[in-house]
Amino acid sequence: MLDEQLTTEALGVLLDAATDPDRGESGRSWRLEVNGHLLDVYVDGSHPLPTADPAARGLRIAAGVAVFDLRCAAASLSFDSWFSLCPYRHDPDLLARIVIEPTGLPDQELRQLYRAIRSRHLTRPPAGPDNAVQLALARAAELENTKLGWLSVSFAPLAVLSTDRDERSDQVAAGIALERILLTSIRHDVAATHLPQPIRRPELRRCAQELTGTSGFAQTLIRFGRAPAGDQL
Known part of the structure; x- marks a missing residue:
């Protein structure tokens, strides 16, 4: 059954969830290959690496x-899913393989988070x-x-998202x-904003991680709520 192709309608739901219209096609850093119920997510090598991100971590x-x-959208279609990250050393552009299980029980939390995808561009309170x-x-x-x-x-609460290691799979995670x-x-x-720019330089990543008082590798910053005017990071 897993070798059957997903319907056009199902693929539309999956792609719509994973594509942020604010960024458009030119801002997409990944491409999707579909084979039956296998979804392979590749880094998009058709665009040159950004000067500020030569290692492609971002x-x-x-x-x-x-x-x-994609996992949330699959749950919204009543599909279960599981995945592996960077499964093949010989194919470094393959970042994730997702298996869609049409006969499985969907993850109810992912289903609820899919509803949040549908409202992600609404304005949130400042707190x-x-x-x-x-x-x-x-x-x-x-x-x-x-x-x-x-x-x-x-200003507004700021958090560092970090991983224990810093391999390619950790960055996807x-x-x-x-x-x-x-x-x-x-x-x-609660409003939340992804802030990758302040820690793109390795020394700033190390500094951010040290400020948390824990070991690991800082991957990005997230601001919650909205900073007052003049206090933007």
């Missing part, structure tokens, strides 16, 4: 975001997360084998976790 994080959105929401966000990170470290800053965190934030009606 591209792999962005592809991980798409992987999570940051309370303690209960912070726990929910930390759990979202842990479910994808990452962690959130909160920083003490004068960081993107998966990032999207689970952002969608969890939406479910709790």
Whole structure:
């Protein structure tokens, strides 16, 4: 059954969820190959690497975001799914393989987060997360084998998303976790913004990780709530 092709309607739902219309086709860092119920997510090598991201770490994080959105969309179609990251050493552009199981039981939490995808462009209240929401966000990170470290800053709450290692698969996992965190934030009606630029340089990544007081590799920053005017990072 897994070698049967997904319907055009199902593929439309999957691609619509994984494609952010604000970025357009030119901003997509990944491409999708479909074979039956196998979804292979590749880094898109048709575009030159950004000057600010010569190691393509940001591209792999962005592809991980798409992987999570595809899982949520599959759950919305009542499909189960599982995945592996960077499964073949001889094919470094293959970042994730997702298996869609049409006879399985969908993950109900992913189904709920799919609804958040549909409302991700709505404006959220300016307040940051309370303690209960912070726990929910930390759990979202842990479910994808990452962690959130909160920083003490004068403006809106800021967190570092980090991984234990810094292999290609860890960077894709960081993107998966990032999207689970952002969608969890939406479910709790808290604004969240991905801020990769401040820690693109290796020394700034190390500094951000040190500020969390934990070991690991900082992958990106996330701001929750909205910073007052003049206090933007």
